[in-house]
Amino acid sequence: MAKKQFKAESKRLLDLMINSIYTHREIFLREIISNASDAIDKLSYKALTDDKVGLSREDFKITLTPDPIARTLTISDNGIGMTKEELEQNLGTIARSGSLQFKKDMDEEKKADVDIIGQFGVGFYSAFMVSDAVTVTSRAYGSDEAWCWESTGADGYTITPAEKDTVGTDVVLHIKADTEEDKYGEFLEQYRLDDLVKKYSDYIHYPIQMLMHKSRRKESPDGAEKDSKVEWEDYDEWETLNSMVPLWQRPKSEVKAEEYNTFYKEHYGDWEDPTATIHLSAEGQVEYKAMLYIPSHAPYDFYTREYQKGLQLYSSGVLIMDKCADLVGDHFRFVKGVVDSADLPLNISREMLQHTRVLQVIAGSLEKKIRAELLRLEKDEREKYEKFWKAFGMQLKYGVVSDYGAHKDALQDLLLFPSSKNGKYTTLGEYVERMAEGQEYIYYACGESAEQLARLPQAERILDKGYEILFLTEEPDQFVVDALGAFREKAFKSVSDDDALPQTEEEKAQSEKKAEENKDVLSFVKETLGDKIKEARVSKILKSGAVCMTADGPVTLEMEKYFRRADPENAGAMKAQRVLELNPDAPVFAALKEAVGSDPEKAKTYAELLYDQALLIAGLPIEDPARYTELVCSLMK
Numbered sequence: 001m002a003k004k005q006f007k008a009e010s011k012r013l014l015d016l017m018i019n020s021i022y023t024h025r026e027i028f029l030r031e032i033i034s035n036a037s038d039a040i041d042k043l044s045y046k047a048l049t050d051d052k053v054g055l056s057r058e059d060f061k062i063t064l065t066p067d068p069i070a071r072t073l074t075i076s077d078n079g080i081g082m083t084k085e086e087l088e089q090n091l092g093t094i095a096r097s098g099s100l101q102f103k104k105d106m107d108e109e110k111k112a113d114v115d116i117i118g119q120f121g122v123g124f125y126s127a128f129m130v131s132d133a134v135t136v137t138s139r140a141y142g143s144d145e146a147w148c149w150e151s152t153g154a155d156g157y158t159i160t161p162a163e164k165d166t167v168g169t170d171v172v173l174h175i176k177a178d179t180e181e182d183k184y185g186e187f188l189e190q191y192r193l194d195d196l197v198k199k200y201s202d203y204i205h206y207p208i209q210m211l212m213h214k215s216r217r218k219e220s221p222d223g224a225e226k227d228s229k230v231e232w233e234d235y236d237e238w239e240t241l242n243s244m245v246p247l248w249q250r251p252k253s254e255v256k257a258e259e260y261n262t263f264y265k266e267h268y269g270d271w272e273d274p275t276a277t278i279h280l281s282a283e284g285q286v287e288y289k290a291m292l293y294i295p296s297h298a299p300y301d302f303y304t305r306e307y308q309k310g311l312q313l314y315s316s317g318v319l320i321m322d323k324c325a326d327l328v329g330d331h332f333r334f335v336k337g338v339v340d341s342a343d344l345p346l347n348i349s350r351e352m353l354q355h356t357r358v359l360q361v362i363a364g365s366l367e368k369k370i371r372a373e374l375l376r377l378e379k380d381e382r383e384k385y386e387k388f389w390k391a392f393g394m395q396l397k398y399g400v401v402s403d404y405g406a407h408k409d410a411l412q413d414l415l416l417f418p419s420s421k422n423g424k425y426t427t428l429g430e431y432v433e434r435m436a437e438g439q440e441y442i443y444y445a446c447g448e449s450a451e452q453l454a455r456l457p458q459a460e461r462i463l464d465k466g467y468e469i470l471f472l473t474e475e476p477d478q479f480v481v482d483a484l485g486a487f488r489e490k491a492f493k494s495v496s497d498d499d500a501l502p503q504t505e506e507e508k509a510q511s512e513k514k515a516e517e518n519k520d521v522l523s524f525v526k527e528t529l530g531d532k533i534k535e536a537r538v539s540k541i542l543k544s545g546a547v548c549m550t551a552d553g554p555v556t557l558e559m560e561k562y563f564r565r566a567d568p569e570n571a572g573a574m575k576a577q578r579v580l581e582l583n584p585d586a587p588v589f590a591a592l593k594e595a596v597g598s599d600p601e602k603a604k605t606y607a608e609l610l611y612d613q614a615l616l617i618a619g620l621p622i623e624d625p626a627r628y629t630e631l632v633c634s635l636m637k
Contacts, residue, residue, distance in 0.1 A: 003156040030200035031123035039079025064210040078168040081140040133174040139164040203246040203317030248291035286361045292337035309333035314340035331399020405483040418450040418471040441493035444470040446558040457545020478558040528607040539581035546586040549614035551576035
């Protein structure tokens with residue numbers, strides 16, 4: 001019979017489809033199995049009103065038959081089959097879907113009851129990624145004739161009469177020869193096929209069966225000695241490869257906690273139960289089901305570039321993407337799980353998928369659900385939430401500062417900080433609720449540890465007022481409070497800020513008087529230290545402490561420390577404008593003042609010592625430790 005040409009196409013179109021629509025060639029098996037499932041769906045639907053079908057749901061199945069010698073892989077179904085005309089229409093025209101046409105032809109009220117996977121029409125042609133020829137033999141329900149469709153690719157196809165005893169379709173793939181780069185023979189290995197079915201088609205509604213070659217220990221005949229040589233025998237056994245019923249498709253009330261946890265551990269390689277499970281079934285403008293997990297600890301590579309976020313994305317139980325990164329924002333990148341939506345087309349490229357409205361709607365909905373679950377944990381299971389926070393709190397902080405603070409409103413209620421209140425973690429909401437009468441700001445201090453920060457000299461006045469202080473002890477914390485700016489109309493204020501405690505008019509007058517009285521001392525200190533500081537200042541924030549270091553300008557001391565760690569070679573590029581704060585009421589200041597007038601060399605030693613002490617308190621490195629040691633020792637002579 002003369003070869004017919006494809007109606008829609010050319011070799012370029014087939015090449016474009018194979019190379020662009022599908023990223024991995026192993027996807028071909030998913031596509032062929034999905035087509036087989038569609039064909040069974042159609043006959044199963046017809047059986048509801050046609051007694052002549054003679055099959056119940058339990059009778060339907062899909063079989064895989066690999067033949068390594070002939071290098072063929074056969075995928076068979078006992079579905080509705082295709083007539084000659086349907087073979088011509090469905091396989092002779094690229095991008096035509098028989099499944100889509102079947103659904104269009106149904107009554108409107110019945111469409112919602114039938115789940116048809118393939119609705120794009122190019123999935124079948126993925127077979128040519130691994131095959132140099134494809135043969136399709138099909139017999140349609142209600143017909144005594146069978147037809148054979150054959151093609152070697154874009155050069156065309158033939159349709160000839162065939163023999164087939166039963167209704168359904170056999171797709172025979174003639175697997176390509178192996179090359180040095182490509183080992184196509186892997187798709188003829190039973191355990192490789194088993195893996196692919198479990199990976200992509202585990203939740204197809206019908207059993208996918210394959211004759212598995214196995215070995216077993218021979219049973220000892222009666223009377224045989226127990227220590228006789230163990231003998232083994234080979235045998236073949238039909239095995240169902242897929243589980244068929246996704247856990248997320250079952251009603252939440254019918255799933256036990258143990259089942260959720262077992263699924264999580266088996267699929268994501270964890271040894272601990274997750275912190276929380278979110279099981280969703282959403283209806284509305286987009287319908288989807290999801291089963292999400294919040295892990296109890298961070299994977300070893302979580303904070304590395306190698307870590308890949310994303311949820312498994314299914315279309316009607318068929319895996320279409322193993323890690324769909326667009327379903328979760330970076331701030332929730334720790335979430336694992338699956339999303340299944342019949343509103344997503346099965347046959348679609350990764351690039352096209354990123355721009356679908358359906359995906360965007362699902363991602364927005366998941367964002368809200370994850371946030372709500374974390375808020376519930378924070379409120380109702382605080383101990384469990386604090387464990388989660390220790391594992392993933394840093395990621396939420398990065399989320400606050402990323403994308404120019406676009407996510408800060410969604411994340412600010414999830415933040416925890418160590419607090420001067422009982423030495424425990426607190427949320428920003430809890431802090432604000434506890435604020436003392438007349439307190440204007442949310443106070444914070446940055447440093448290495450809560451214990452160190454509690455002893456900061458510049459924190460003393462704040463604590464004596466009865467005000468609570470948040471202890472910011474992690475690298476991004478300063479950036480987080482800068483990004484937030486305020487919480488519930490309460491601005492953040494560092495305890496080191498000159499205006500941390502608003503002054504009365506009388507206090508302002510006293511400060512100005514002390515500054516004027518000691519301007520000669522301040523000038524001497526500035527002259528001695530030179531460019532090391534921007535200014536020496538009479539402090540408004542110290543109470544009993546003698547000295548501390550603060551900063552003027554947009555770069556804080558904490559930012560300087562962060563950039564020192566992040567880029568040591570260019571540490572000077574992001575340096576704070578340092579201000580040496582001196583307490584005029586401290587005994588040390590009196591000694592300094594006296595030395596300025598009577599012994600300038602000793603006064604220089606005092607000034608350098610006070611500068612180094614301020615650096616130590618601020619957690620900054622002393623520029624010359626040997627020099628500092630000499631200065632301390634000189635005072636002991």
